[in-house]
Amino acid sequence: MDELIEILQDVQPDADYxxxxxxxxxxxxxxxAVLSIVSELExxxxxxxxxxxxxxxxxxSAQAIYSMVKRLSGEEE
Amino acid sequence: MSFVSVHFxxxxxxxxxxxxxxxxxxxxxxLLLFSYLYYMAAGVxxxxxxxxxxxxxxxxxxxxxxxxxxxxxxxxxxxxxxxxAVKYTNFMVGNINGLFGxxxxxxxxxxxxxxxxxTFQSAGYLxxxxxxxxxxxxxxxxxALFISFFPQIxxxxxxxxxxxxxxxxxxxxxxxxxxxxxxxxIAWGYFKKMVIADNAALYVNVIFDNFDTMPGYGILGVxxxxxxxxxxxxxxxxxxxxxxxxxxxxLDENFRQPFFAVSITxxxxxxxxxxxxxxxxxxxxxxxxxxxxGRFGKFCRRKMNKDVGRALPICLANILxxxxxxxxxxxxxxxxxxxxxxxxxxxxxxxxxxxxxxxKKALHISDGSRGFRVFQILRTFMLVNISWYFDRSGxxxxxxxMMRDSILKFRFSSSVxxxxxxxxxxxxxxxxxxxxxxxxxxxxxxxxxxxxxxAGAILSKPLPVRFVLLLALVLCLVLxxxxxxxxxxxxxxxx
Numbered sequence: 001m002d003e004l005i006e007i008l009q010d011v012q013p014d015a016d017y018x019x020x021x022x023x024x025x026x027x028x029x030x031x032x033a034v035l036s037i038v039s040e041l042e043x044x045x046x047x048x049x050x051x052x053x054x055x056x057x058x059x060x061s062a063q064a065i066y067s068m069v070k071r072l073s074g075e076e077e
Numbered sequence: 078m079s080f081v082s083v084h085f086x087x088x089x090x091x092x093x094x095x096x097x098x099x100x101x102x103x104x105x106x107x108l109l110l111f112s113y114l115y116y117m118a119a120g121v122x123x124x125x126x127x128x129x130x131x132x133x134x135x136x137x138x139x140x141x142x143x144x145x146x147x148x149x150x151x152x153x154x155x156x157x158x159x160x161x162a163v164k165y166t167n168f169m170v171g172n173i174n175g176l177f178g179x180x181x182x183x184x185x186x187x188x189x190x191x192x193x194x195x196t197f198q199s200a201g202y203l204x205x206x207x208x209x210x211x212x213x214x215x216x217x218x219x220x221a222l223f224i225s226f227f228p229q230i231x232x233x234x235x236x237x238x239x240x241x242x243x244x245x246x247x248x249x250x251x252x253x254x255x256x257x258x259x260x261x262x263i264a265w266g267y268f269k270k271m272v273i274a275d276n277a278a279l280y281v282n283v284i285f286d287n288f289d290t291m292p293g294y295g296i297l298g299v300x301x302x303x304x305x306x307x308x309x310x311x312x313x314x315x316x317x318x319x320x321x322x323x324x325x326x327x328l329d330e331n332f333r334q335p336f337f338a339v340s341i342t343x344x345x346x347x348x349x350x351x352x353x354x355x356x357x358x359x360x361x362x363x364x365x366x367x368x369x370x371g372r373f374g375k376f377c378r379r380k381m382n383k384d385v386g387r388a389l390p391i392c393l394a395n396i397l398x399x400x401x402x403x404x405x406x407x408x409x410x411x412x413x414x415x416x417x418x419x420x421x422x423x424x425x426x427x428x429x430x431x432x433x434x435x436x437k438k439a440l441h442i443s444d445g446s447r448g449f450r451v452f453q454i455l456r457t458f459m460l461v462n463i464s465w466y467f468d469r470s471g472x473x474x475x476x477x478x479m480m481r482d483s484i485l486k487f488r489f490s491s492s493v494x495x496x497x498x499x500x501x502x503x504x505x506x507x508x509x510x511x512x513x514x515x516x517x518x519x520x521x522x523x524x525x526x527x528x529x530x531x532a533g534a535i536l537s538k539p540l541p542v543r544f545v546l547l548l549a550l551v552l553c554l555v556l557x558x559x560x561x562x563x564x565x566x567x568x569x570x571x572x
Contacts, residue, residue, distance in 0.1 A: 051362040052208035
C-alpha cells in the first residue's frame with residue numbers, strides 16, 4: 001500500500017490519499033492522472049489494465065486502486 | 078419540427094398531458110410513439126437510418142452478451158459506416174478532386190436528423206454491454222425508445238443505457254412541482270436561444286460572412302459567437318432537459334458554467350460534457366490502453382525522462398481524440414484544426430504539468446488565490462475564443478486572416494450599434510438585447526458556480542412571485558426575442 005501511495009503522490013501530489021474516497025468524483029484525478037497511474041501500475045505490478053477496468057469505483061480511493069491491483073494480479077485481498 | 082415553433086410546443090404539450098392520462102404501463106410506448114412521430118416529421122425517408130442503427134445495435138448488444146465479442150466491432154463499423162457515408166462522402170470526394178485533379182461528382186446527401194447523436198449513443202451502449210457495464214436490452218421496442226427518445230435526439234445530451242433506460246421504462250406519477258421546474262427550465266432555454274443566440278447571430282453572420290470587405294471586427298464577431306454558441310447549444314439543452322424533467326426523466330447535464338473554466342481541460346469538463354465523457358470512456362481510454370500504445374509507452378519510458386515518457390503516449394492519445402472531435406464537428410479542414418488546436422493545448426499542459434507546478438511553487442502562486450483564478454479564467458476564455466475563429470470560419474485561411482485583422486485592423490465603430498443596413502438589421506436595441514441577456518446568464522452562472530440552486534430558490538417563492546418571474550421570461554421572449562416563433566434552427570442540430 002505504501003508503494004502505491006508513493007506512485008500516486010508522484011503523479012498528483014496535491015491529494016489526501018489516506019482518507020479521500022472521491023478522487024474521481026471530485027475531479028482530483030483527471031483522465032491524464034488516471035492513465036499515468038495506470039502505466040505505473042502496469043510496470044510496477046506486471047498487470048494488464050483494460051478500458052473496462054477504468055470506472056470510478058476502481059479509482060475513487062487508494063484502497064480501491066489497491067484492491068483492483070490485487071484482483072488483477074490474481075492475489076487474494 | 079424546430080424546437081422554436083408553435084407546432085413543437087403543441088406537440089410537447091400533447092405528449093406530456095397524454096403521458097400522465099394513459100395507464101402507466103403504456104407510458105414508455107407513448108414516448109416511443111411520439112419519438113417516431115417527431116422523427117417522421119423531419120422526413121419519412123430518414124426512418125431507414127435510425128431503424129438500421131437500432132436493429133444493428135440491438136442485435137449486436139444481444140450477441141455481445143452471449144459472448145460473441147467480435148460482433149461488436151462489426152456493429153460499430155456498420156453504425157459509424159452509415160454516419161461516415163452520409164456525413165463525409167462529399168468531403169472525401171472534394172479532397173480527392175482537389176488532390177488528383179479529378180472531377181468526381183458530389184452526392185446530394187442530406188444529413189438525417191440527429192444521426193451523430195444516436196450513433197454515439199448506440200456505440201456507447203455496445204461497448205457498455207461488451208465491458209459488462211450494463212445488460213443488453215431484450216425488448217426491441219424498448220431498445221428503440223432508448224435510441225430515439227425525441228427531446229434529446231436532435232442535439233443530445235448523449236445518454237448512457239445504465240442511467241437513461243431505467244427512467245424511460247419506469248412508470249411515472251404526475252408531479253406538479255416537477256412540471257413547474259421543467260417549464261421554468263424550458264422558458265430559460267428559450268430565453269437563451271431567442272434573446273441571446275438569435276440576436277448575436279446577426280452580428281456573427283455579418284462579420285464572418287463579410288470578413289474580407291469589413292475587416293477588423295473579428296474580436297466583436299468572435300465574442301458575439303461565444304455568446305451565440307453557448308446560448309444556442311445550452312439553451313437547446315435546457316429545453317431538452319426541461320421537457321424530460323416534466324416527464325420524470327432526469328437527463329445528464331451537458332454544461333456547467335464553461336466560461337468559468339480555469340484551463341482548456343477544465344473547459345471540456347464543463348462544455349458539451351456528455352460528448353467529453355463519451356470520448357474519454359470510448360475513445361481516449363481504449364486508445365491509451367491498446368497494445369500498440371502500451372508498447373509505445375514502454376519505449377518512451379525506456380528512452381526518455383520518466384515524466385515525459387509517461388506523459389507522451391497520453392498526449393498522443395489526447396490529440397487523436399481531439400482529431401475525432403474536430404472531424405465530428407463537421408466534414409471540413411477548419412474543424413479538424415479546431416479539434417487539433419484544443420488537443421495540442423491539453424497535450425502541452427499535460428507534458429508541462431510538473432515544471433508548471435514547480436514554477437508556481439517558486440513564485441509562491443497559490444491555486445486558491447482569487448487573483449490567480451481570475452487570471453486563469455481570462456486566459457482560458459481567450460484561448461477558447463481563438464478556437465472559435467476556426468470553428469465559425471468557412472476555411473482555415475479565413476480564420477487566420479480574421480485573427481490577423483482583429484489585431485492589425487481592429488475596429489469598433491459606432492455603426493456597430495446603429496441601424497446601418499451594412500449590419501443586416503442590427504441596431505442598438507439588438508446589441509443591448511445580447512448584453513442584457515448575457516448579463517442575466519452571467520448572474521445566474523455566478524450563483525450556480527457558488528453551488529446555489531437558482532431554480533430551487535425561484536420555485537420556493539410564493540406562487541405570485543413565481544408567476545411574475547415566468548411571465549417576465551416569456552415577455553422577454555416576445556419583446557426581445559429576435560425571431561417569431563416559427564424559425565430558428567439550432568447550431569448543434571447540424572452536427
